[in-house]
Amino acid sequence: MRIKPRQELLDIWSATAKVAFAPVPGAKGKGEWRWGGRDGSNSISDAEQLLCLMLPATEIPQFQLDEPNSTDEDLLKVLRPFGGAIDIPQFLIGLVMDYLDRYTASDGTPIFSGGSYFSALVPGEEPTAEQRELPVVESFAASIPLMLSSLGFIKVFSRSVTRPELRARLEQVEKAASRRLSAAMIGLLRSFSILVFPDDSDYAAALLRTVNQNGEPRRRVIEDLRVSLREVAAGLRDLTFGLTQVEQIEREDMLFECGWSWGVHSNATPVEFPVDLGQQTPGLALDAPYLYFTVVALDAIADLYNDRTRLLRLLDDDQLKLSSALRLRWDLTQRYWSTVASFGTKRWPLEDIPWRTVDGVESDYFSLLVTSIAARHLSGRPNDSDLQRLGEILAELANRSRMTRRPLREDPALQLHSPGVSIEVEGATDFSPRLSWVAADFAPLLLKRAAMVAGLVNRIDLRGDALNLADDLWDHVAQRRTIVDDEPGLWDDPSQVYPLPSGDQRISWHHTVRVVESLVLAARLADDQPLRSEPLLGHALSLLAEADHLYSQELLAGTSESGTPERKRLEAVRQRIRRAREIMPARPGTAVSLLLTALGDLDSLVASRDTTEVF
Structure with a gap:
């Protein structure tokens, strides 16, 4: 593996300290933290900014900062603007508290607004202030890993704290973080959606065109698909929380999709919770799954039951109930999309690039999203043959997106990187102006999925292929850093590698945190035992x-x-x-x-x- 996750993460921390912290001359560890970047300051971007520091510090043992006596010297060197080994944990906890204060309303309700991440679908128009305040799934999802990493960080750091005033402060931050975590989980529960549609509708025609890779008769495909999804339909039928279409899901003349809408949908009912978390406002989002927000939600929910969350007991009893409800939706959604992606006996629908959604929109970006779901589903039952096919799909996407191939003149594939894929976010009532959510993180997301697949493969030759792809993708992504003080900084500037106009040089924390997530996966892979060769063992x-x-x-x-x-x-x-x-x-x-x-x-x-x- 050519990727050097330790050095790259140290460089990211160093660059983060340069661009996001203005130290007071002569005052060690004193200064002003600068929130915001290219996308302004909002509940999502600010969470992503913090995660660039918190994820490595809590997910990689060699990067731990919560035990001051065992912090490595090279970590202290790059984070020196924040102070010494004892100052750094307190500084990070202070940032978490600042974030919680910024995104909690005066009545105590946590704020999960999309802010500047919302844009107008029609060029020249601007979203209204009320539209920018709409809660969105990406904010719920970003809060889950941030709050979990903060709670784990506090739990470990508190073991070495003896000062009463500091312990009281830690308890205050811990309580606020746990409260926001509960609110984010409830937000995801209220955003889960099932779309049921007749098998003779346009939606059904688009779905059947995707899954019917063998040219089978339409009625046979419908019957086979319904049989394949029978267990998923049965599981969804027993769900609650405002799922108005669920009673129709097993009708013989209906097909369905499940996943997450872009926000709390219009049919969502309040979720009872013993702790007062503020207002649960009525939802406005269209009651239908969005592939982009489904993948975002699935990634976040997975953090609720990873090893660290369980070992440190970061969830209380009430949160465990919410986690169990989300886990059920996670399992059913994973199974639904993985079944659709691999339906049939020959070529997978997923291999028919680009993926087409039921509303008729198609993009290589959607193929990458479905591949993300399929890869995570396989993590529970690794199958080298299936993983090989996923690796080949990722390699094809790398070629098609011109990450591993030279672009053509005025290549339309470059639109994946700039300006990105525009996704209309629709409401239960018409928005004016119409809203859009732009996904431009194709490159770091592809790198993240390649690293994930490499970690799942158990055959030496296939892992070698997956690692080679991840290395090639990293070579591309690394060149897209912005320049800070004549040195490589953070992300993302696609004009560094493509014939595109020079873009906004401000930091995109959304892109940067995706790169950090990829490097965390690469670090875990490097820390694992190498694959064993049976012939070599003999x-x-x-x-x-x-x-x-x-x-x-x-x-x-x-x-x-x-x-x-x-x-x-x-x-x-x-x-x-x-x-x-x-x-x-x-x-x-x-x-x-x-x-x-x-x-x-x-x-x-x-x-x-x-x-x-x-x-």
Whole structure:
């Protein structure tokens, strides 16, 4: 793997400290944190800005900052503007508290507005102030990993805190973070949507055109698809929270989709919760799934039951109930989209690029989103054959997006990167002006999924292919950094690699956090044990048997009773054989290297004894 996640993350932290923090001269750890970037300051962008620091600090053991006595020196060096080892955790907790204050209304209701991430669908128009205040799934989703990382950070840091005033402050931040986490989970519950439509509708025609890759009769495809989705439909039928169409889901003349709308939808009912979280306002979003927001929600929900969340017990009993409800929707949605993506016996619908949504819109970006769902679904039951097909789809998307191929003149594929894919966000009543959500993070998202697939593959050759793709994508993404003080900074400037007009040089925290997420995955992959080669393991076992036998012969020959040099060499042989036996199941290649050295030393002992006997 050519990606160097440690160094790259250190560079990102260093650049973040330069662009987002204005230190007070001569006052260590004192300064002003500058919220906002290219997309202004809003509940999403500011969360992403914090996650660029918090994700590595809580997801990678080598980057931990919550235990001051064990913080690595190179981490302290790049974060020196924030103070020393004891100051840095307090500074980060202060930023979290500032974020919570900024996005909590005067009546205590957490704010999840889209802000400047909303744009007008028609060029020249501007969203109204009321539209920018609309709560959106991306904000719910961004708050979940931020609050979880903050709660975990506080829980670990508090173990080394003795000052009463600091402990009281930590408890205050912990309570506020837990409150926002609960509100975000409820927001996602109220944004989950099921769209049921007749099998003779335009929606059904688009879905059937996508899944029917073998040219089967229409009625047969409908029946087979309904059978494949029978368990999903049964699970969805038992859900509540304002899902008005759920009773029609198992009708023989209906098909359906499930996932997340862009916000709390118009049919959502309030969710009862024992803690007062402020107002649960009526939803305005269209009661239908959006592929983009579905993937965003699925990624966030996965953090609710990862190892760190469970081991640190970051969720209380009431939150565990919310998490269980979200997990059920997560499972059903994963299964639905994975079934549709791989439907049939020959070519997958997902392999028919670009993906077409039921409303007739198609884009390579949507193919990447569906691939993201399929990859995560396979993480529960890794299958190298399926993962190989996903890897080939990602490689094809890299080619089509001109990330691994030279672009044509005025290549339409470059629109994926700038200005991006515009997604109309519709309401239960017509918005004026009509609203759009622009997705321009194709490059870092593709890198993230390639790193994810590489971590799932269990065959050495396939992992090599996946890593090569991830390396090629990283080479592309790394060149798209903006320039800060004549040095590579953060993301994203596609004009660095494409014949595009020079764009906004301000930092996009949305792009940068996607890169950070990719590097966190790469760091986990580097920290894992290498894949084991079964042929190499057999070879190592044969070498071990021979080395053991020859070592026993040397003991029998009395070499251990000989002079000091021979005894030392024989002891070194023993240590190598012991070490090889210990690591062989996980690292047979290293074991082979140790055993070859041991066999060479044993042969030298035999040869020297034979020479002595001759004379």
